[in-house]
Amino acid sequence: MINRPDYIAAIEPFIDKPLVKILAGIRRCGKSTIFEMLREELLRRGIGEDQIVCKRYTEMDIPENITAKQMYDELTAAMAGKGHCYLLLDEIQEITGWEKAVNSLLESADADIYVTGSNSKLMSSEISTYLTGRYVSIPVYTLSFKEYLDFKADSTLSRRELLEEYIRFGGFPIIALSEYDDQSAYQIVNGIYHTVVSRDIVKRHRINKQDLFDRVVKYIIENMGKTFSANSISTFLKSEHRKVSVESIYNYLRWLEQALIIYPCERYDLQGKSILKTQEKYYLADVSLKYALLGYNRKMLDGAMENIVYLELKRRGYDVYIGKNDTKEIDFVATRRDERIYVQVCVRIPEASDREVGNLMEIRDHYPKYVVTLNEMDTGIEDGIRIVHLADFLLAEQW
DSSP states (O other): OOOOOHHHHHHGGGGSSSSEEEEOSTTTTTTTHHHHHHHHHHHHHTTOOEEEEEEOOOOTOOOOOOOOOHHHHHHHHHHTTOOOOEEEESSGGTTHHHHHHHHHHHHHEEEEEEEEEGGGGGSGGGHHHHHOOOEEEEEEOOHHHHHHHHHTTTTOOOOOHHHHOOOOOOOOOHHHSSSOOOHHHHHHHHHHHIIIIIIIIIITOOOOOOHHHHHHHOOOOOOHTOOOOOOHHHHHHHHTTTTOOHHHHHHHHHHHEEEESEEEEEEETTTTEEEEEEEEEESSSSSHHHHHHOOOOOGHHHHHHHHHHHHHHHTTOEEEEEEEETEEEEEEEEEETTEEEEEEEEESTTTTOOHHHHHHHHHOSSSSEEEEEEGGGOEEEEEEEEEEEEHHHOOSOOO
16 A cells, blocks of 8 residues: 555544545545555554444445445444444445435544545535535545655656656556556556446436437547537537537536546636636546547647646645636636636747747736746746746645
8 A cells, every 4th residue: 555645634633523524536546545544544543443443335345225324323333332433434425315324423423434435426515414514525636746656666767757657647546556558557547437437427317328428528528628618519419410408418517527527627817806607627537537538649748738737736725717817818727725826838838929928927916827848948937937847846845
């Protein structure tokens, strides 16, 4: 097991606080391993092994159609006579009504409760009915580049070669733990994707036209990092003689978000200081999902870099938007409490264009501004704007 200490650091302030700790992320991003790390941390603090109750709720680990009441009774029985217990409940979204059971345990049992799941409903207003103000959400992502380097500590490759590998293979821990060729790596990612789609979306939402759903998903993934709307998808599909309603497309987008395959990125008007409700972009939970479905080629590099930077900003707790400054666009405006940074992303800065630097120069404030590039010859400072290599940006302690 390779540690991911940032997640234990995020959980630590809430240990033994009367809050449900909810860790949500796409399947196979490493949530179960974080629970293993948490278990070791609790043991290290002197907590008895019998006081730590671990339970997995995947289809293979529980009887079919187990109810929330059965789950509650089973956990209560497991804690009987042990005093203060720690409940580590993995992939809890498989149990219908789990919120009621967890709420009852929070109120009546002497327990510190941690749950993981692969559905963003675990982090949405839908659970606040039962857990009002009594839960904390800790999003879990696939590996950052810093974590990827930890996983590859024994590799003989240079940092630059490992960055290329990270861009090409993404950050699913199962890929990083071994050496795979492209085909094998994408085959594994494809398996993760199809498990999520078939189990968490098609089955749960009873989609009967899966070929149409798959075509919509393919369009969305092909257009990652570009602005599009449900209307534009519907129009495109009509050109292929496929009919799908705008309402269905909105549902598909919402279900992909809930399964944590895609993340929406809204546009922010820098002049009006408001979030715009039109033409948002979407980014993938991991860049490898795109290659697994569409194949990898160098033309995808700009989009892959954007996706990687977007996820890194999210990992560090920023709210991330596309910036609109009059007619100009900023790739990312990231805010965290009273902090803000602006980021442009490009493989290399075009000689005939000052778009990357010029767009940032037009923003009249003193927050940090970055252009992130893959070309080491482009790096430096230009008019107060920092031009940094992707690896340095991803590994920086702070920006």
